[in-house]
Amino acid sequence: MTPLAAEYDNMLRCIRCAACLTSCPTYVISHKEEEGPRGRIAIMRAIVEGHLEVTPDALEHLDNCLLCEACSHVCPTGVEMERLGTAFREDMSQRRAATGKSLSLAERLAYNWLFGDLGHFRAAARLMRFYQQSGLQWLARHLGIVRLLGMRDVERLLPDMPSRFVVPQNQKIGSGDPVQVFAGCIMSTAFAPTAEHTAELAAAFGCEASFPEGQVCCGALQVHAGEADRARELARANLDAFAGEAPIVVNAAGCGAMLKHYGQLLPEDPRAQAFAARVRDVSELLAGRQPGKPPRPIERTVVLQDACHLLHAQRVDRAPRALLKAIPGLDLREMAEPGLCCGSAGIYNVTHRANSDELKRRKCANIEQTGAGTVLTGNPGCLLQMRAGLPGGVHVEHIVDLLWEAFCDAEPASRA
């Protein structure tokens, strides 16, 4: 049985009530049934039932799905769209392999070498820092090389690399209940200070936080690209690295959702289910605990951007808000269409530029309407997407960094 056929019961849960349509980013911007969840399920079902070949149009409509899980969130009968979407992509990947067509060299390099080992990822990140710091970036931008390569918008999405990274080596911070921090590839490099803040926040909330050695990338990008076997290898390495029973704390919504799905990814491995049950988004962990000392006031107007893989995939929305509301002086606003994806969606903003840009514009317009000077989010992809889309006056930061400022930072805020 193909991976897609194995999801047949999942498809059959769809009763075609259409409740998902207005939640779906691609439907909302296109108003096309084939670009909505109900249409995609019907297309996949027709493929499995043998009424439809995988024609280029079918491939396009299924591939346009952001896997944001907004539809699964509102589905009254419990269809799990991300499972369907990733099964379809795995199917396509297997077909490609069967016909001798494999991934491009760049893709293989990315999935196998770059994301396969955090050491490799750090090496690439260092290379990027060199590019940004040496003047090469300036040169590339001003000589028009970036534009020439059609990379201008994509290049703008790249984060500025910090000077040092978090290298998980079993280092411990604080004392109290043990928790294990999942460092992540992008979070431990491009957002290394945020990774450190995550551990320090856990410590401020009475935890002994450690970064287990041997941990690797979560595998979400691979699953979304149909390379599930590659993701399974990574998952097994993480099962080995995160021994014990301590909660596993994550500061990237996409990684957290993936780690919580290890039970599904490795159904035959009894450790996977137990691992998944230990995973907590950092906001979940903190909201369920008491801080050692009360938070420092922060006089700022902020809006929380719900990452799809936190709000929809993990159904976490109250915890981050509860933490923010505990900070004196903080004015927390809400935006229109809070559940609509910002268009980042893993590498969707690189692979599907037009859709992604439209969603980015819409999200940023909704954010600007709140009048907030700071946007907070719990996912690096969303963060970079909004930085690329918002005017310079609007500050975008990881929610962990603001929480750290309130609960850990002894110095007064540097920013008004």
Added chain:
Amino acid sequence: MTKRGLAGELASIVGDEYVHDAPSEIVAYSYDGTFQQRRPDLAVSPADTEQVAAIVQVAARAERPIVARGASSGLAGGTIPERGGIILNLARMDRIVEIDTGNVCAVVEAGVITLQLQEAVEKLGLFYPPDPASSRQSTLGGNVACNSGGPRCLKYGVTRDYVTGLTVVLASGEIVKLGGKLSKNATGPQLLQLLIGSEGTLGIVTEVIVKLLPLPKARVTASAAFPELTQASQAVARIMASGILPCTLELMDGVTINVVEDFLQAGLPRQAQAMLLLEQDGADEATARTDIETMAAICRELGATSVQVAGNAAERDALWAARRAVSPALGRLRPNKLGEDIVVPKSQVPAMIAEVGEIARRYDLPIPVFGHAGDGNLHPNILFDLRSPEEVRRVELAARDIFRAAMRLGGTLSGEHGIGTLKREFMEEAQGAAVVELGRAIKRVFDPRGLLNPGKLYPTGGGIEGFLANLPVLAGFTPG
């Protein structure tokens, strides 16, 4: 332009991007909210009324049937392209053209989502009452086509009570306007009203003018659970005779309660055989609460074991979440469901519920009942498995008996879903041959070549025998 033939002609009107003729796209426009499925020749998504008119002219020249749809969430097969042809997807026409506070009305395109209109007018202190359970996805055009109702229509009336103007594309491709921003209109025969509930068979509605009301300032909700269904039915009758007109008086039977509880884990009383959801609105909290307390007392008197009055908005939302989840949650029990929509005189609700119980036993089928008990509109849902021909036969008989029981009690086939394909074979029994012929004659005047949603509303001549088994589904298993 790369498309040819009919697709090319349509593409010259709307652009290539909005003609959906690839194999997977045709599948995506082949279904509605039931289990039926039939591929159209193609689908097209116009941006405005003029494009709709041009498309209708192309369809007329090509002699292709044309089936208009919004969200295609209907429950009667009304948007199934039974004879192929062109699906006209009106979802792109989703502009709220105007909210006219001076004339207390709104002008909207047909593809506007019902809930989005409601949210927009409520921001201005105004109110659009019709609230189908699918309001999150249904469109105003679809609401007009089916004359949709909803829970609070008990007090406020259904879609037809709010529509004062329509822009309609006729079968000839001509654009006509009926009515306007008018509170009263006695000018000639009410063609506007004829269009409402005509399910896309007489013309294609592209723009709707609806009147609005002031938004009630307070809303109080309560629920009452009963050990016996008959007690709940008696409570409904007593409330309606008590001089109070509640905003909402919804009923769920025991099967329904348990299915919803499985789904939501909202703490519904699993032991109860019936639950009533009561709501009253009003100019202030005290007035609404007084009515709710009176209704709660009636429920207690008639044997309600637990009566809960929602103290705040969160509790009220929880009670409503349960009601709104009913129809989809039933889909989890058996692979397929036939959601009926009978309406009987209010006083006959207890008798009708008893009849459904008897029919469920007779044909050995689960038939949970829920619906708008206050206005006599009930949704017995026959749950079954389409893959079993023997079971389908029993479902056909059960549906027939439910319709006949409703008619015997002075009722009719549909309160708010419409006829579509699912109830058409019973139209003669419900209306009489003369009335059905009158309807057909009107259809011929509006659509002499029979291209607008052909085959819907009127009996096919196929008879009642096999009326379900003969409906189109893709080969293979089709839930819904």
